[in-house]
Amino acid sequence: MEEKHASAFVTVVGRPSAGKSTLMNIMCGQKVAIVSPVPQTTRNTIRGILTRPDCQLVFMDTPGLHDSDKAMNRRLRDLATRGLSDADLILYVVDTTRPPGKEEEAIAGLLTSFVGKTFAAVNKIDAPSSDIGKARLFLSEKLPGLRVFDLSAKTGTGVDALVDAMMAAAPEGPAYYPEEYYTDQEPVFRIAETIREKVFLHTRDEVPHAVYVDYVSHHMLDDGTLVYEGELIVERDTQKGIIIGKGGSMIRQIREEAEHDLEEIFPYPVRLSIKVRVDPNWKKDERLLKRLIQ
Ligand SMILES: Nc1nc2c(ncn2[C@@H]2O[C@H](COP(=O)(O)OP(=O)(O)OP(=O)(O)O)[C@@H](O)[C@H]2O)c(=O)[nH]1
Ligand SMILES: [Mg+2]
Missing domain, CATH: 3.40.50.300 (P-loop containing nucleotide triphosphate hydrolases)
Incomplete structure (x- = not known):
């Protein structure tokens, strides 16, 4: 049986x-x-x-x-x-x-x-x-x-x-995923989330909630490094200033910590290139929200 x-x-x-x-x-x-x-x-x-x-x-x-x-x-x-x-x-x-x-x-x-x-x-x-x-x-x-x-x-x-x-x-039923899977998230989504986590950890007040990470592109280098290019979108210029930090110190910390965490997640190194852009209305854009929050 x-x-x-x-x-x-x-x-x-x-x-x-x-x-x-x-x-x-x-x-x-x-x-x-x-x-x-x-x-x-x-x-x-x-x-x-x-x-x-x-x-x-x-x-x-x-x-x-x-x-x-x-x-x-x-x-x-x-x-x-x-x-x-x-x-x-x-x-x-x-x-x-x-x-x-x-x-x-x-x-x-x-x-x-x-x-x-x-x-x-x-x-x-x-x-x-x-x-x-x-x-x-x-x-x-x-x-x-x-x-x-x-x-x-x-x-x-x-x-x-x-x-x-x-x-x-749990009711009787099949395994839906192979045993080595612990999530079904796409790599580019996990990268964006890891960047967002660092923003949540290092900024305060309204800044974390003013942010989303938009994917731009990615490619693999000959040495097996994944290069991810993304944009960190904020709602205001002042927030952009905070995210970039003095002499770029904040965005550097966000990038380095995210790269460090991603090393644990992926079997290959990930290099991040992150630009910061202001879009005052992104939270009112229903189509964007539909894409971001699903
Ligand atoms: N002391 C203590 N802190 C915890 C415990 N579980 C979670 N936390 C902390 O609570 C905070 C929120 O944890 P999350 O896991 O992000 O909570 P969440 O319910 O997923 O929050 P949202 O995604 O914002 O809805 C973090 O600072 C965690 O470290 C716990 O068992 N003990
Ligand atoms: Mg949560």
Whole structure:
């Protein structure tokens, strides 16, 4: 008789900065999605894949659910909610370092009809300000019967128990990806994301959210180096100044750190050529947003 194989598409949801991407990365054993302390780091649904001999989980890391009506936030929210009904399982990440407010209630509200296929990760239990009791109370009131796991996506504590439980709940099904895959992102997308992560890590206030990375071209050199040419688009001249930095110091740091990280991701060296350009209206351009956020 053939061995039974299970698989599940798992949509990961939660507030901005709850630790969704960090958790997906640690479960997949690789850095699949970029991470930063700035809320709304993730802008696309990013797939991360965890394969064991008898089960494959395909995580869909979504942008944090945030209440706002601006065109970009609307698109991000649509993207996250679309994944709920389609998913085999849902992983709801709750940040125990912040009290659950209106935003958390709105997300819990979206999940009420999916309790049977939802797992909650009560995250950041390593942090001194973590209040596990408050998060658990919130969940038991809003979503009674939910399976809840206390964990730290940062240290890994408690993550295995969650993974085992999700695997046990996965329906029978094939492996959708070969076992060596841990993501399905195109190389040029991962390069753009890595550059964007460095902007998120090194700039503050409105600058991270004013940025997107546009692909221009790429080619392979004879020595096997991939040369990627891209544009960092900002909304204002002042932001351009910040991104470039004194004597080009900021853009150099962004480039060097991104090149360093990309060395871990790809089997060949990547050299980046990044220009900074101002486009005051990019966030209102629905067609561009459609292309960028999918
Ligand atoms: N102390 C602690 N920090 C964590 C933990 N998990 C995530 N973080 C931090 O929380 C911040 C946000 O993490 P992300 O993984 O980017 O959060 P996200 O939910 O993907 O955020 P968006 O993409 O913006 O929706 C980062 O600074 C992480 O390092 C954790 O278990 N413990
Ligand atoms: Mg994220």
